Amino acid sequence: MKFNQYIFNNLTQKKVRTILCIIGIATSLVSSTVMALLTDYYSSRTSTFFRPFPEFDEVLERGTNFIQLIPVGSTIDLEVKSDLDTYFNIDSIPLLIVPNNKDLLSFYNNYIYGVPFLQQQILFQSIYLQMGRWPQNSNEIVVGNEYLDKKELTLFNHTFPIVGVISKQYSYLDRIIIMDHSILEQKTGNLGKTTVIFIPSFLEKNISKIDKFELENSHIDILTSSEMEALHGQIGDFMNNLVNVLSVFTAGASIIFVFSLELMNIFSRKKDFDIFRILGAKTKTIFQTVVIENFILLISGLIIGIPVSILSFSLLYSYLILNVNQSTTFFTGFSKGWNYIFHPFQWDLFIENILIISIANIGFALIISLIGLRQYKLSELKQKY
Amino acid sequence: MNSISTKTMNQKEEIILQLTGIEKSYKTYSETLHVLRGVDLTIHRGEIVSIMGPSGSGKSTLLNIIGLLDTYDSGMYSIAGIDTTNLTRKQKQQIRLQKIGFVFQTFNLIQTLTVQQNIELPMNLLRKSQENQHKRSSELMAEFGLTTKKKKFPYQLSIGEQQRVSIARALVNNPVIILCDEPTGNLDEENAQTILNHLSNLKRFNTTILIVTHNPSIKQITDRNFILSHGKIEQQA
Numbered sequence: 001m002k003f004n005q006y007i008f009n010n011l012t013q014k015k016v017r018t019i020l021c022i023i024g025i026a027t028s029l030v031s032s033t034v035m036a037l038l039t040d041y042y043s044s045r046t047s048t049f050f051r052p053f054p055e056f057d058e059v060l061e062r063g064t065n066f067i068q069l070i071p072v073g074s075t076i077d078l079e080v081k082s083d084l085d086t087y088f089n090i091d092s093i094p095l096l097i098v099p100n101n102k103d104l105l106s107f108y109n110n111y112i113y114g115v116p117f118l119q120q121q122i123l124f125q126s127i128y129l130q131m132g133r134w135p136q137n138s139n140e141i142v143v144g145n146e147y148l149d150k151k152e153l154t155l156f157n158h159t160f161p162i163v164g165v166i167s168k169q170y171s172y173l174d175r176i177i178i179m180d181h182s183i184l185e186q187k188t189g190n191l192g193k194t195t196v197i198f199i200p201s202f203l204e205k206n207i208s209k210i211d212k213f214e215l216e217n218s219h220i221d222i223l224t225s226s227e228m229e230a231l232h233g234q235i236g237d238f239m240n241n242l243v244n245v246l247s248v249f250t251a252g253a254s255i256i257f258v259f260s261l262e263l264m265n266i267f268s269r270k271k272d273f274d275i276f277r278i279l280g281a282k283t284k285t286i287f288q289t290v291v292i293e294n295f296i297l298l299i300s301g302l303i304i305g306i307p308v309s310i311l312s313f314s315l316l317y318s319y320l321i322l323n324v325n326q327s328t329t330f331f332t333g334f335s336k337g338w339n340y341i342f343h344p345f346q347w348d349l350f351i352e353n354i355l356i357i358s359i360a361n362i363g364f365a366l367i368i369s370l371i372g373l374r375q376y377k378l379s380e381l382k383q384k385y
Numbered sequence: 386m387n388s389i390s391t392k393t394m395n396q397k398e399e400i401i402l403q404l405t406g407i408e409k410s411y412k413t414y415s416e417t418l419h420v421l422r423g424v425d426l427t428i429h430r431g432e433i434v435s436i437m438g439p440s441g442s443g444k445s446t447l448l449n450i451i452g453l454l455d456t457y458d459s460g461m462y463s464i465a466g467i468d469t470t471n472l473t474r475k476q477k478q479q480i481r482l483q484k485i486g487f488v489f490q491t492f493n494l495i496q497t498l499t500v501q502q503n504i505e506l507p508m509n510l511l512r513k514s515q516e517n518q519h520k521r522s523s524e525l526m527a528e529f530g531l532t533t534k535k536k537k538f539p540y541q542l543s544i545g546e547q548q549r550v551s552i553a554r555a556l557v558n559n560p561v562i563i564l565c566d567e568p569t570g571n572l573d574e575e576n577a578q579t580i581l582n583h584l585s586n587l588k589r590f591n592t593t594i595l596i597v598t599h600n601p602s603i604k605q606i607t608d609r610n611f612i613l614s615h616g617k618i619e620q621q622a
C-alpha cells in the first residue's frame with residue numbers, strides 16, 4: 001500500500017463529498033471573481049457616468065459643431081448669462097441648464113438629438129419662440145439623450161440631420177445637479193429661480209471673480225469644473241464604497257463557504273486521524289494527507305472554476321454593456337464584438353482572487369486539522385474506542 | 386514471524402512488560418478518582434495474559450498506559466527493556482508503531498482502505514517497501530482466512546472478519562506485544578470463539594498477548610489470568 005492510496009480512496013469513495021468540495025471551491029471562485037470584476041469595472045466606469053462632461057474641452061469644441069438640446073421648460077436667466085459674459089469679458093459662456101423635476105420627465109419622453117452648429121440658431125430660435133424661454137444666440141451645452149437609428153429629426157417645424165448623439169450617461173448628470181440644485185435653491189431662498197451656470201475651465205483662473213459674482217448674485221451658482229469634479233468625487237466615493245462593501249461581503253461569504261467545506265471534510269476524517277495517531281503515525285504524516293488532498297480538491301476546483309469565471313463574467317458583462325450602450329457613439333468606452341470576452345477582463349484581480357481562495361483553502365485545512373489534532377490528548381481517545 | 390517462532394526456551398523468560406507500583410488518578414474539578422493504586426505486573430515473551438475485573442475498575446486505563454496512550458502518576462513501567470518514564474511524544478509514537486499492536490472492541494479500521502491496505506497501513510507508516518508490505522500482508526491474510534477478502538472494504542465484511550483484519554493489522558509490524566481491549570465485546574459467541582482460536586494460534590509464533598475482557602471463556606487460551614479491582618491487580622489461581 002502506498003500512502004497516497006489513502007488520499008485517492010478518500011476522494012473516490014466519498015464521491016458526494018469530493019464533488020461538493022470541488023463545486024464549492026469553483027463556486028466561490030466564480031462568485032467572488034464575477035462580483036469583484038463587475039464591481040471593479042463598475043466603479044471604474046462610475047467616474048465616467050458621474051462625470052458631467054468627461055471631456056469638457058471636447059464638449060466645448062463640439063459645441064461649434066453640434067448643439068445639444070436642453071430639456072424644454074428649463075429655467076434660464078438670460079440676463080445672468082449676459083451679465084456673466086460681460087463680467088468675464090467673453091463672447092459666450094457655455095451653459096448647463098438644469099431642468100426641474102417635472103421637466104426632466106418630459107425631457108426623458110422626448111428624444112433629444114444633436115444637430116449641426118449651423119442649424120443651432122434656427123433651432124434655438126424656434127424653440128425659444130415657441131417656449132419663450134430659450135437663449136437666442138446660443139452654442140451652449142445642453143443635456144442630451146440618445147437615439148441614433150434616425151437620420152434626421154423634425155423639431156418645431158425644422159428638420160435637422162442627426163450627426164451625433166449624446167450618450168445616456170449625461171442623464172445621470174441631471175439627477176446629480178438637480179439634487180444639488182434644489183438644495184441650492186432652498187439655501188438661497190430662490191425657489192424656481194436659481195440658475196446653475198457651468199463655466200469652462202479657462203475661466204476658473206478668476207476664482208476670486210467667481211466668488212465675488214456668486215456673492216453678489218445669490219440665486220446663481222457658478223459650477224466650476226473643479227466643483228463638478230468634487231461633486232463627482234463624492235458620488236464616485238459613495239459608489240466605490242458601496243461596491244467595496246459588496247465585494248468584501250461576497251469574498252467573505254465565499255471564504256466562509258470554503259471554510260465550512262473544509263470543516264466538513266476534515267471532521268468527517270477525525271476518526272481516521274485518531275486511528276492513525278493510535279497506530280503511531282507522525283503528525284506530519286497526517287498533515288501531509290490533509291494538504292495533498294486539499295491541494296487536489298483545490299486544483300480540481302480551479303480547473304472548473306477558472307473557465308467558468310471567465311465565461312460567466314464575460315457573458316454578464318457583454319449582456320449588461322449591450323443593454324446599456326446600444327447606440328452610443330460619443331462614448332467610445334465600449335466596442336462590440338468578441339473582444340468583450342477578454343478585453344475588460346482584469347487578470348490581476350482574477351489572479352488575486354484565485355490566490356486568496358487557494359491560500360484560504362489550504363490555510364483553513366491546516367488550521368482545522370491543527371486544531372483537530374491538538375485539541376485532544378491521546379489519553380482521551382480510549383473513552384471513544 | 387518465523388524468526389520469533391525459533392526463539393529458544395531461554396528467551397521465553399525474556400521480560401516484555403514490567404509495571405511496578407503504577408498509580409493513576411483522574412482529577413475532575415470536584416474530586417480525584419484513584420483508578421490505579423499501585424499495579425505490579427510482569428509479562429514474559431510468548432505469554433497470553435488476561436485481565437478481568439468489574440466495569441470501571443480501570444482495565445482500559447491500565448491498557449492505555451501500557452499502550453503509551455496515557456500517562457501514569459507514579460511507578461515504573463518498561464516495555465521491551467525500555468523505561469518509559471522520560472520518553473518524548475515522538476519516541477512513544479515510534480514505540481507504538483514498532484513494538485505494540487492494538488486490537489479494539491470496535492475494530493477501528495479505516496473505512497476507505499481495503500482489507501489489504503488496512504493491514505499494510507502500519508508497515509507503510511514505518512516506510513517499509515511495497516514488496517515487503519505485500520509479502521507480510523499476504524502471510525497474515527492467509528493466516529486469518531482473509532485472502533479472498535483482500536480487495537474488500539471494511540463495511541463489506543462481517544464483524545468477525547473485521548476483527549480478524551484488525552488483529553492482522555496489529556501483528557503486521559511484528560510487535561513485542563498485542564494489546565486487546567475487549568476483542569470479543571462486539572462479537573457473537575461463534576465469532577468470539579473464532580477470534581479466541583486465532584489468538585491462541587498465535588502462540589506458535591511466540592506472540593505475547595495481553596487481553597482485557599469480560600468474556601470468561603478467555604481462560605481457554607490464556608497462560609495467566611489477573612483480576613483488577615480497587616486499583617490493585619491480583620493473579621488468579
Ligand SMILES: Nc1ncnc2c1ncn2[C@@H]1O[C@H](COP(=O)(O)OP(=O)(O)OP(=O)(O)O)[C@@H](O)[C@H]1O
Pocket residue numbers: 379380383411412413418420438439440441442443444445446447
Ligand atoms: N479521562 C478520564 N477522566 C476522568 N475519569 C476517567 C477518565 N477515563 C476513565 N475514567 C474513570 O476511570 C475509571 C476506570 O475507567 P476504565 O475505562 O479504565 O474502566 P474499565 O475497567 O475499562 O471499564 P469497562 O469494563 O466498562 O471498560 C472509570 O470510573 C472511569 O469513569
Ligand SMILES: [Mg+2]
Pocket residue numbers: 444445446566
Ligand atoms: Mg474498558
